Structures are given as structure tokens and as C-alpha cells.
Amino acid sequence: MADRNEPLSAIKSRRNNALNALVGSVPYIRWLGISFDRRGDELTAVLPFDEKLIGNPMLPAIHGGVTAAFLEVAAIVELTWTQIWEDMEQGRIAPDAAVPESLPRLPKTIDFTVDYLRSGLPRDAYARARVVRSGRRYASVHVEGWQDHRQKLFAQATGHFLMPQGG
Amino acid sequence: MTEEAPSDLSEQRRRIARQFIEVIPHARALGMRFDMLSDEGAEISLPWREDLVGDPRSGVIHGGVISALMDTCCGAAVMAHPTGARSTATIDLRIDYMRPAVPGQAIRAKASCYHITRSVAFVRAVAMDDDDSRPVASATGAFTVER
Numbered sequence: 001m002a003d004r005n006e007p008l009s010a011i012k013s014r015r016n017n018a019l020n021a022l023v024g025s026v027p028y029i030r031w032l033g034i035s036f037d038r039r040g041d042e043l044t045a046v047l048p049f050d051e052k053l054i055g056n057p058m059l060p061a062i063h064g065g066v067t068a069a070f071l072e073v074a075a076i077v078e079l080t081w082t083q084i085w086e087d088m089e090q091g092r093i094a095p096d097a098a099v100p101e102s103l104p105r106l107p108k109t110i111d112f113t114v115d116y117l118r119s120g121l122p123r124d125a126y127a128r129a130r131v132v133r134s135g136r137r138y139a140s141v142h143v144e145g146w147q148d149h150r151q152k153l154f155a156q157a158t159g160h161f162l163m164p165q166g167g
Numbered sequence: 168m169t170e171e172a173p174s175d176l177s178e179q180r181r182r183i184a185r186q187f188i189e190v191i192p193h194a195r196a197l198g199m200r201f202d203m204l205s206d207e208g209a210e211i212s213l214p215w216r217e218d219l220v221g222d223p224r225s226g227v228i229h230g231g232v233i234s235a236l237m238d239t240c241c242g243a244a245v246m247a248h249p250t251g252a253r254s255t256a257t258i259d260l261r262i263d264y265m266r267p268a269v270p271g272q273a274i275r276a277k278a279s280c281y282h283i284t285r286s287v288a289f290v291r292a293v294a295m296d297d298d299d300s301r302p303v304a305s306a307t308g309a310f311t312v313e314r
Contacts, residue, residue, distance in 0.1 A: 052196035069231020
């Protein structure tokens with residue numbers, strides 16, 4: 001059980017540091033410009049619009065590959081975050097971007113299927129992933145992506161992942 | 168009245184499809200290169216780059232980059248198909264990641280449109296690094312066909 005009287009600032013900095021280390025250590029996440037909003041343990045991936053994300057300049061629309069990549073990043077970060085949460089809260093691990101060995105090992109994508117529901121508009125996109133099932137070796141994750149309206153998804157995806165094995 | 172020879176038509180179609188891909192900002196940003204475009208399909212490659220790495224421990228390119236490459240290559244295959252689509256968009260795309268791509272090596276995708284109806288194209292693709300015998304990833308997708 002976590003210490004009920006632990007200072008709020010210590011709790012927040014522990015969680016934010018771990019999340020920043022996890023996200024900041026992946027070059028491709030930085031290249032796409034993805035960040036994560038955190039509310040307690042709930043994460044929302046945010047993809048700010050940029051010209052380089054366009055796949056169809058006539059409409060214009062976000063590239064289907066960008067949508068897939070964004071949802072896959074959201075899935076991998078959510079899965080890793082869920083996996084490290086308990087160890088992080090108990091103080092057993094403290095991921096630090098400056099210490100590569102302290103970073104959690106990432107799950108490997110086995111397959112990823114994206115369902116394109118409407119074209120991605122030239123504006124910010126959001127995604128939230130849900131770990132449907134996570135065993136010792138395999139995990140199944142579902143991701144929803146939206147832009148202006150939370151209920152109007154522009155894409156959803158399901159992926160299977162191979163969990164990192166200890167040691 | 169003049170009649171264009173079929174070879175000119177397919178040459179024209181290839182030029183249109185090539186231009187269509189080359190004006191895609193995201194394809195340019197990732198550094199995609201057109202290797203081949205014919206009635207049978209498309210081949211696009213992507214050199215390895217540090218800022219596209221998904222696993223800093225190993226230096227392996229992120230799966231999302233492969234998705235973007237596969238998606239672009241499949242779309243190009245739809246555009247190059249002899250039935251002549253004006254435009255296309257992804258309906259659904261599934262990627263199987265068979266093994267990590269070797270860091271430092273370019274990834275080459277090959278896509279072919281194996282069936283097309285009035286409004287839907289069914290496409291398959293594989294991605295390879297320098298080892299042609301063992302694909303890095305494979306993809307299957309359904310794409311819209313705008314006529």
C-alpha cells in the first residue's frame with residue numbers, strides 16, 4: 001500500500017519523470033511530435049498537427065501510415081506504463097532518460113490492424129489505448145483515435161504484442 | 168483522331184502515380200524513394216535513420232515507420248493498377264511484424280494489388296532489409312478506389 005501521506009509533489013514528479021523518460025527515450029516518438037497527457041494512471045496520446053504528417057495534400061488529410069504509427073505508439077506506451085506502474089509506485093524502479101539501463105524494456109509488436117473510419121483532418125489528434133488482455137508473454141491492446149469529437153473516431157486499432165522477458 | 172498505344176497509356180499512368188506519391192509530404196519527410204512502379208505493383212524503399220528508431224536499446228526502426236512505408240506502397244500499387252484509379256484511401260491495413268529490421272539497413276517494400284472491384288482494391292505487401300530471403304514484415308489491406 002502506498003504511503004497516504006506522501007507529498008503530492010513527490011508523487012507527481014515520480015510519475016511524470018517516469019512517463020517522460022519512457023516517451024522521451026524513443027527517437028521516433030519525438031520525430032512525430034507525440035506527447036502524453038496524464039490523469040492519474042490514465043494516458044491520452046496527443047499528436048499535434050504538422051505539415052509533414054500529410055498523406056493527401058489535395059484534401060488535405062493525415063497520412064494513413066501516420067495514423068497507424070500514432071495508434072501503435074499509444075498502444076506500446078500504454079502497455080509499458082501499465083506494466084511498470086506497480087514497480088514505479090513502490091519505488092522499485094525509477095526510469096530516468098539519462099540512465100539508459102533504468103528504462104523499461106518495450107514490448108514487441110506481433111501484428112497491428114488499423115481500421116480507418118474517416119479521413120484524418122489537418123488538426124490535432126488524440127488516442128487512448130486499453131490493455132484488453134495482458135499475460136506473461138502476450139498482450140492484446142485496443143486503441144481509439146479521435147480529433148474534434150471523442151465519440152467520432154477517425155481510426156481504431158487492435159494489436160498483439162510480445163511482452164519483454166525479464167533479465 | 169489519334170489513338171494512344173497501350174504502352175503510352177501505362178507510361179502515363181505510371182507518371183501520374185509517381186507524381187502522386189512524390190507530392191506526399193509525409194513520404195518525403197520520411198525519405199521514401201521510388202524504386203519501381205508497374206502494372207504489377209510498386210516498390211518503395213526507406214533508408215535507416217537515427218530519428219526513426221523505435222527501440223533505443225537496439226536501434227531498430229519503429230513499427231510505425233514500416234506502417235507508413237507499407238501504406239504508401241500499397242496506395243501506389245492501387246494507383247498504378249491498369250484499371251486506373253483517380254485517388255485512393257486506406258480502409259483497413261494489417262501489418263505482421265516477422266522480425267526486427269537490421270539497424271543501418273534500408274527497408275524495401277513491395278506491394279501488389281491482387282484484386283480490384285469498382286470501388287475496392289485488395290492489396291498485399293512485404294517489407295525486406297538487405298536479406299531478401301527473410302521478410303521483416305508483411306501487410307494486407309483494403310483500399311478505396313475513386314474513379
